[in-house]
Amino acid sequence: xxxxxxxxxxxxxxxxxxETISPSMPINDIKKRYWVKTxxxxxxxxxxxxxxxxxxxxxxxxxxGTIDEYWADEWKEMVKAIxxxxxxxxxxxxxxxxxxxx
Numbered sequence: 099x100x101x102x103x104x105x106x107x108x109x110x111x112x113x114x115x116x117e118t119i120s121p122s123m124p125i126n127d128i129k130k131r132y133w134v135k136t137x138x139x140x141x142x143x144x145x146x147x148x149x150x151x152x153x154x155x156x157x158x159x160x161x162x163g164t165i166d167e168y169w170a171d172e173w174k175e176m177v178k179a180i181x182x183x184x185x186x187x188x189x190x191x192x193x194x195x196x197x198x199x200x
Contacts, residue, residue: 103193110196 115132133149154172161179173191174184180199
């Protein structure tokens with residue numbers, strides 16, 4: 099059975115959020131709830147992309163990594179931040195991260 103990125107991602111954010119989540123809650127709502135809870139200094143009405151970007155920057159900098167302006171490179175940095183070897187493919191990096199991040 100193939101591992102689906104959307105399922106792995108959902109499990110990661112529910113685990114990190116540490117709350118009981120309705121099975122019908124959309125993944126983007128779960129992510130936003132987590133980001134609001136964990137990312138300091140979010141603007142009053144941030145866009146989804148801004149929230150994700152700020153979370154990634156915080157995660158990478160907290161791990162001592164380097165912030166890069168290119169979106170695909172940030173997932174490589176996210177994977178490096180958890181001590182894994184990144185792939186050249188963004189979705190593979192997401193899978194590596196969500197399956198292995200603490």
